[in-house]
Amino acid sequence: MKTDEILKLQAYLDNEVSSGEARRIATWLAGDSEARQIFQELKGIKSAMADNExxxxxxxxxxxxxxxxxxxxxxxxxxxPRPEATRWWSRIGVPFAAAIAAVAVLMSVTSFDLPGLRLQTAVHEIDASEPDDGSITFHSQSEGMTVVWIPSGQ
Amino acid sequence: MKKATSIDYPAAADDILVKAAQKGDTVAFEELVARHRDKIYARAFSMLRNEDDAVDVSQEAWIKSWQRLTQFQGDSSFATWMTRITINLALDQLRRQKRVRSDSLEHLNEEMGGVERQMPVVNTNPTEGLERGELRIKIDKALAQLSYEHRTVLVLHEFEDLEYKVIAKKMQCSIGTVMSRLFYARRKMAALLAGLKRDEFPQ
Structure with missing residues (x-):
């Protein structure tokens, strides 16, 4: 008898085969005395060991x-401590709070032009304070810094 | 030592003790250890076959279970959950031992069922007429003579009622390997219980 056939017999004994396969193996066992002998030996050991540790x-x-x-x-x-059962509002609330936080972060680095809903970056600005004196003011919001450059000739 | 005074520890059910222990009550945990220590030690010993190793592994299992106690949700009994932790630690220990042990030709033959392939079928019931206590001793002695792979697969299948796929996952091998180890382990057990010696096997 081939090893894979023997292992199928054992799987049948251990209820590890499908119902269709079980029917096929039962038919095979009924007609094969060698298979029956091995099956009985395996069954004997299984039942001897059950609850006998x-x-x-x-x-x-x-x-x-x-x-x-x-x-x-x-x-x-x-x-x-074991976490309490998660309620529906806490399941929704956490992602919602995360989304609100993300929007807040986004707004801190950008500004909304509400009338036109135009997103405008305003990290750096350069403007001439007086058109005629040649000085230039550099302002950085993100750095929190303002530098006024006055040409050396003034 | 943390203790909740409202609990009658010796009389309390396991689930009450587990809930108390999950809150840090070490007296409740000690009661759980006292109740289940023999069973947990026995499982470690059945796999390792060495008293000192089994004591160490079982104590390690209790410490691990304390650390993971909040993960226990009561899907199985506490004893079953503890036993699973013990089995995993015993398997880790066996794998460590295997790494330092050289694989002899005899050991490889055991794995492949070299001798068991040629054994005659045991026709008579080798356990007939034995008292239950005698049978248990005989089974234990026979288990001690198996290779650790064969013994482990038998313990997990026959004593723990685990399915092939679960055993395969725990032993980190294929289902086919589990099936073949189980078959050769059972054949060898049959021969050992029938009193056959290795030199009586046909060559």
């Missing part, structure tokens, strides 16, 4: 065993 006892006293665990958990962080 030896119940070994911990070879240490409760106090001694616990003392090492206690040292371990004292050096570990206390379990964080």
């Amino acid at each position: 030896l119940l070994v006892k911990l070879p240490e006293s409760r106090e001694f065993y616990w003392s090492k665990i206690q040292r371990g958990i004292e050096s570990a962080p206390t379990p964080a």
Whole structure:
């Protein structure tokens, strides 16, 4: 018998095959004595082991065993409180608050020209304070700085 | 030591103790350890077959469970959840041991079912007439003679009732490997329980 056929028998024993495959294997078993022999051996071991694990006892006293665990958990962080069940409004509220924060950040670096809804960048401005004296004022909003340049000839 | 005075610890159900422990109550956690320590140690021992290693791994499992206690949502029993943590740590330990152990030809044969392929089918029931206590001792002795791959797959399948795919994930191998290990492990168990010695196998 081929190994893959034997493994199918075992999968059938362990309820790991589809119902269609199970019917096919049951028919095969009924007509093949060699397959039945192996199947019975596997089944015998499976049923012998079921609920028959030896119940070994911990070879240490409760106090001694616990003392090492206690040292371990004292050096570990206390379990964080379990989060409360998330309510619908908090599920919606968090993304909404994030969107509001994003808009606020955007507005801090830009300005809206509301009448025309025209987005205007206003990071740097250069204007001539007096048209006739040749001085130039440089103003940066983002840097919070204003520099007035006066030509050396003035 | 943090303690919630309103709880009667020895009488409280596991879920009450777990909830208290999740809030940092170490007395509740100690009660859980006292209740389940034998079961957790037994699972570690069945896989590692060494008392000292099993004690260490089981204690590590308790410490890990304390750290992850808030993740326990009660989908399974606390004992089942603890057992899963223990199995994972025992498998890590076995993998570490395997890395430092040289793979002998005999070991490779075990893995591939070299000897088990040629064993005769055990026709008689090898456990017939045994008292339950005797049967358990015999099964335990036979398990001790298996390679760790064969023993682990049997423990996870027959004692923990895990499906092939879950075992494959835990043992980091394919489902096909699990099936073949389980088959050869069962064949070898049948021979060991029937009292067959290795030199009685046909060559």
